Protein backbone atom coordinates (compact mmCIF):
# COMPACT_ATOMS: atom_id res chain seq x y z
CA UNK A 1 0.00 0.00 0.00
CA UNK A 2 1.02 3.63 -0.57
CA UNK A 3 0.52 5.48 2.72
CA UNK A 4 0.85 9.21 3.49
CA UNK A 5 1.13 10.33 7.12
CA UNK A 6 1.27 13.95 8.34
CA UNK A 7 3.14 14.99 11.50
CA UNK A 8 5.24 11.85 11.13
CA UNK A 9 8.52 12.91 12.78
CA UNK A 10 7.53 12.08 16.38
CA UNK A 11 4.76 10.76 18.61
CA UNK A 12 1.86 8.86 17.07
CA UNK A 13 2.82 9.87 13.53
CA UNK A 14 6.23 8.23 13.90
CA UNK A 15 4.50 5.19 15.43
CA UNK A 16 2.28 4.87 12.33
CA UNK A 17 5.38 5.12 10.10
CA UNK A 18 7.16 2.33 11.99
CA UNK A 19 4.04 0.14 11.97
CA UNK A 20 3.36 0.38 8.22
CA UNK A 21 7.05 0.02 7.23
CA UNK A 22 7.11 -3.21 9.29
CA UNK A 23 4.08 -4.36 7.25
CA UNK A 24 6.10 -3.81 4.05
CA UNK A 25 4.16 -0.74 2.88
CA UNK A 26 5.58 2.32 1.09
CA UNK A 27 5.32 5.29 3.44
CA UNK A 28 5.44 8.99 2.59
CA UNK A 29 6.18 10.56 5.97
CA UNK A 30 5.48 14.30 6.17
CA UNK A 31 7.29 16.51 8.68
CA UNK A 32 6.80 20.21 9.47
CA UNK A 33 10.37 21.30 10.09
CA UNK A 34 12.59 18.52 11.50
CA UNK A 35 13.06 14.87 10.59
CA UNK A 36 13.60 13.89 14.26
CA UNK A 37 12.83 10.14 14.61
CA UNK A 38 12.53 9.68 10.84
CA UNK A 39 16.28 10.26 10.59
CA UNK A 40 16.95 7.00 12.48
CA UNK A 41 14.93 4.79 10.11
CA UNK A 42 16.83 2.88 7.43
CA UNK A 43 14.35 1.77 4.78
CA UNK A 44 14.10 2.26 1.03
CA UNK A 45 10.31 2.20 1.48
CA UNK A 46 10.43 5.42 3.53
CA UNK A 47 10.01 8.70 1.64
CA UNK A 48 10.20 11.93 3.64
CA UNK A 49 8.74 15.25 2.61
CA UNK A 50 8.34 18.64 4.25
CA UNK A 51 4.72 19.68 4.75
CA UNK A 52 3.33 22.33 7.09
CA UNK A 53 -0.44 21.71 7.21
CA UNK A 54 -1.12 25.21 8.54
CA UNK A 55 -0.46 26.67 5.09
CA UNK A 56 -2.02 26.21 1.68
CA UNK A 57 0.13 24.10 -0.63
CA UNK A 58 0.08 22.50 -4.07
CA UNK A 59 0.43 18.70 -4.00
CA UNK A 60 1.84 18.78 -7.54
CA UNK A 61 5.00 20.40 -6.14
CA UNK A 62 5.56 17.49 -3.73
CA UNK A 63 7.12 14.09 -4.48
CA UNK A 64 3.96 12.08 -3.83
CA UNK A 65 2.70 8.89 -5.50
CA UNK A 66 -0.07 9.12 -8.12
CA UNK A 67 -2.19 6.69 -6.13
CA UNK A 68 -2.63 6.80 -2.33
CA UNK A 69 -4.24 3.86 -0.49
CA UNK A 70 -4.24 5.46 2.95
CA UNK A 71 -3.90 9.04 4.19
CA UNK A 72 -3.51 9.55 7.93
CA UNK A 73 -4.20 13.16 8.93
CA UNK A 74 -2.26 12.94 12.20
CA UNK A 75 -0.53 16.35 12.54
CA UNK A 76 -1.96 18.38 15.39
CA UNK A 77 -1.30 20.82 18.20
CA UNK A 78 -2.89 21.17 21.62
CA UNK A 79 -2.53 24.93 21.87
CA UNK A 80 -1.43 26.83 24.99
CA UNK A 81 -1.13 24.59 28.04
CA UNK A 82 -2.91 25.95 31.11
CA UNK A 83 -4.35 28.89 29.17
CA UNK A 84 -7.47 27.54 27.49
CA UNK A 85 -10.12 28.34 30.09
CA UNK A 86 -12.88 30.90 29.57
CA UNK A 87 -10.81 33.75 31.03
CA UNK A 88 -7.47 33.01 29.41
CA UNK A 89 -8.22 31.72 25.92
CA UNK A 90 -7.33 34.23 23.20
CA UNK A 91 -8.71 34.65 19.71
CA UNK A 92 -5.20 34.08 18.33
CA UNK A 93 -4.94 30.72 20.14
CA UNK A 94 -8.44 29.70 18.95
CA UNK A 95 -7.57 30.48 15.34
CA UNK A 96 -4.09 28.91 15.45
CA UNK A 97 -5.33 25.58 16.80
CA UNK A 98 -8.34 25.58 14.45
CA UNK A 99 -6.04 26.25 11.51
CA UNK A 100 -3.76 23.29 12.26
CA UNK A 101 -6.19 20.72 13.70
CA UNK A 102 -9.28 21.33 11.56
CA UNK A 103 -8.37 23.30 8.43
CA UNK A 104 -5.06 21.38 8.10
CA UNK A 105 -6.69 17.99 7.39
CA UNK A 106 -9.16 19.68 5.02
CA UNK A 107 -6.29 21.27 3.07
CA UNK A 108 -4.50 17.93 2.80
CA UNK A 109 -7.62 16.10 1.61
CA UNK A 110 -8.43 18.79 -0.95
CA UNK A 111 -4.93 18.44 -2.40
CA UNK A 112 -4.63 14.63 -2.26
CA UNK A 113 -8.18 13.47 -2.96
CA UNK A 114 -7.71 12.68 -6.67
CA UNK A 115 -4.81 10.39 -5.77
CA UNK A 116 -6.86 8.74 -3.00
CA UNK A 117 -9.85 8.30 -5.33
CA UNK A 118 -7.52 6.62 -7.87
CA UNK A 119 -6.76 3.94 -5.24
CA UNK A 120 -10.31 3.86 -3.81
CA UNK A 121 -8.38 4.45 -0.63
CA UNK A 122 -9.04 5.38 3.00
CA UNK A 123 -8.68 8.64 4.92
CA UNK A 124 -8.15 8.46 8.69
CA UNK A 125 -8.56 11.79 10.49
CA UNK A 126 -7.04 11.81 13.97
CA UNK A 127 -9.34 13.81 16.22
CA UNK A 128 -9.72 13.43 19.98
CA UNK A 129 -12.45 12.44 22.41
CA UNK A 130 -12.04 16.01 23.64
CA UNK A 131 -13.79 16.98 20.41
CA UNK A 132 -16.90 15.08 21.49
CA UNK A 133 -19.55 17.39 22.91
CA UNK A 134 -21.24 14.30 24.38
CA UNK A 135 -18.08 13.42 26.29
CA UNK A 136 -17.42 16.95 27.59
CA UNK A 137 -18.05 16.72 31.31
CA UNK A 138 -15.42 19.18 32.52
CA UNK A 139 -15.62 22.24 30.23
CA UNK A 140 -12.62 24.43 29.39
CA UNK A 141 -9.90 23.61 26.82
CA UNK A 142 -11.71 25.84 24.33
CA UNK A 143 -9.26 25.83 21.43
CA UNK A 144 -8.41 22.12 21.36
CA UNK A 145 -11.99 20.94 21.98
CA UNK A 146 -13.42 23.23 19.30
CA UNK A 147 -10.81 22.39 16.68
CA UNK A 148 -11.11 18.62 17.22
CA UNK A 149 -14.94 18.88 17.21
CA UNK A 150 -14.68 20.75 13.91
CA UNK A 151 -12.53 17.95 12.55
CA UNK A 152 -15.16 15.34 13.50
CA UNK A 153 -17.75 17.34 11.56
CA UNK A 154 -15.68 17.89 8.42
CA UNK A 155 -14.59 14.25 8.53
CA UNK A 156 -18.26 13.17 8.44
CA UNK A 157 -18.89 15.42 5.45
CA UNK A 158 -15.83 13.98 3.70
CA UNK A 159 -17.15 10.46 4.37
CA UNK A 160 -20.46 11.34 2.70
CA UNK A 161 -18.93 13.31 -0.17
CA UNK A 162 -16.24 10.74 -1.07
CA UNK A 163 -18.32 7.57 -0.68
CA UNK A 164 -19.57 7.69 -4.30
CA UNK A 165 -15.90 7.72 -5.38
CA UNK A 166 -15.17 4.59 -3.37
CA UNK A 167 -13.15 6.37 -0.65
CA UNK A 168 -13.68 5.44 3.03
CA UNK A 169 -13.26 8.07 5.73
CA UNK A 170 -13.00 7.40 9.46
CA UNK A 171 -12.36 9.64 12.47
CA UNK A 172 -10.13 8.23 15.18
CA UNK A 173 -9.42 8.86 18.87
CA UNK A 174 -5.96 7.53 19.84
CA UNK A 175 -6.69 7.16 23.57
CA UNK A 176 -4.66 9.09 26.13
CA UNK A 177 -1.18 8.34 24.86
CA UNK A 178 2.28 9.05 26.27
CA UNK A 179 3.73 11.54 23.75
CA UNK A 180 5.12 15.06 23.87
CA UNK A 181 1.55 16.37 23.61
CA UNK A 182 0.60 14.79 26.93
CA UNK A 183 4.05 15.42 28.46
CA UNK A 184 4.43 11.60 28.43
CA UNK A 185 1.61 11.32 30.96
CA UNK A 186 -0.69 9.05 28.94
CA UNK A 187 -2.37 5.85 30.04
CA UNK A 188 -1.10 3.88 27.04
CA UNK A 189 2.03 3.91 24.88
CA UNK A 190 2.30 4.81 21.19
CA UNK A 191 2.59 1.16 20.08
CA UNK A 192 -0.68 0.20 21.83
CA UNK A 193 -2.54 3.17 20.38
CA UNK A 194 -1.18 2.61 16.86
CA UNK A 195 -1.94 -1.14 16.99
CA UNK A 196 -5.54 -0.34 17.91
CA UNK A 197 -6.04 2.47 15.38
CA UNK A 198 -4.48 0.51 12.50
CA UNK A 199 -6.84 -2.37 13.31
CA UNK A 200 -9.81 0.01 13.10
CA UNK A 201 -8.47 1.35 9.77
CA UNK A 202 -8.15 -2.21 8.41
CA UNK A 203 -11.80 -2.84 9.32
CA UNK A 204 -13.08 0.58 8.19
CA UNK A 205 -15.84 -1.15 6.18
CA UNK A 206 -17.39 -2.47 9.41
CA UNK A 207 -18.19 1.04 10.65
CA UNK A 208 -20.96 3.45 9.71
CA UNK A 209 -20.19 6.36 7.41
CA UNK A 210 -17.89 8.89 9.10
CA UNK A 211 -18.08 7.16 12.46
CA UNK A 212 -15.83 8.38 15.32
CA UNK A 213 -13.93 5.39 16.74
CA UNK A 214 -11.40 5.01 19.54
CA UNK A 215 -8.19 2.94 19.39
CA UNK A 216 -10.04 0.16 21.27
CA UNK A 217 -12.75 -0.03 18.57
CA UNK A 218 -15.36 1.69 20.74
CA UNK A 219 -17.63 4.08 18.81
CA UNK A 220 -17.63 7.61 20.31
CA UNK A 221 -20.86 9.61 20.25
CA UNK A 222 -20.28 13.22 19.27
Ligand SMILES: NC(=O)c1ccc[n+]([C@@H]2O[C@H](COP(=O)([O-])OP(=O)(O)OC[C@H]3O[C@@H](n4cnc5c(N)ncnc54)[C@H](OP(=O)(O)O)[C@@H]3O)[C@@H](O)[C@H]2O)c1
Pocket residue numbers: 006007008009010011012013031032033034051052053054074075076077078100126127128129173174175176177178179180181182186
Ligand atom coordinates in the same frame (compact mmCIF):
# COMPACT_ATOMS: atom_id res chain seq x y z
N1 LIG B 1 -1.36 11.91 22.66
C1 LIG B 1 -2.63 11.82 22.96
O1 LIG B 1 -3.04 11.37 24.06
C2 LIG B 1 -3.68 12.24 21.94
C3 LIG B 1 -5.02 12.11 22.31
C4 LIG B 1 -5.99 12.48 21.39
C5 LIG B 1 -5.63 12.94 20.14
N2 LIG B 1 -4.32 13.07 19.81
C6 LIG B 1 -4.00 13.57 18.47
O2 LIG B 1 -3.09 12.68 17.85
C7 LIG B 1 -2.27 13.40 16.92
C8 LIG B 1 -0.80 13.13 17.21
O3 LIG B 1 -0.56 13.58 18.54
P1 LIG B 1 0.77 13.23 19.36
O4 LIG B 1 0.33 12.88 20.71
O5 LIG B 1 1.63 12.31 18.59
O6 LIG B 1 1.39 14.69 19.43
P2 LIG B 1 2.91 15.21 19.34
O7 LIG B 1 3.83 14.21 19.89
O8 LIG B 1 2.86 16.58 19.90
O9 LIG B 1 3.16 15.29 17.75
C9 LIG B 1 2.42 16.18 16.98
C10 LIG B 1 2.90 16.07 15.55
O10 LIG B 1 2.16 17.00 14.74
C11 LIG B 1 3.09 17.78 13.99
N3 LIG B 1 2.59 19.10 13.67
C12 LIG B 1 2.18 20.09 14.50
N4 LIG B 1 1.85 21.19 13.79
C13 LIG B 1 2.04 20.87 12.48
C14 LIG B 1 1.88 21.58 11.27
N5 LIG B 1 1.46 22.86 11.24
N6 LIG B 1 2.18 20.95 10.11
C15 LIG B 1 2.60 19.67 10.11
N7 LIG B 1 2.83 18.97 11.22
C16 LIG B 1 2.52 19.56 12.39
C17 LIG B 1 4.31 17.86 14.90
O11 LIG B 1 5.43 18.29 14.15
P3 LIG B 1 6.63 19.18 14.85
O12 LIG B 1 7.53 18.19 15.52
O13 LIG B 1 7.25 19.85 13.70
O14 LIG B 1 5.99 20.13 15.81
C18 LIG B 1 4.39 16.43 15.38
O15 LIG B 1 4.95 15.61 14.38
C19 LIG B 1 -2.66 14.88 17.08
O16 LIG B 1 -3.59 15.24 16.08
C20 LIG B 1 -3.31 14.92 18.46
O17 LIG B 1 -4.20 15.99 18.60
C21 LIG B 1 -3.33 12.74 20.68
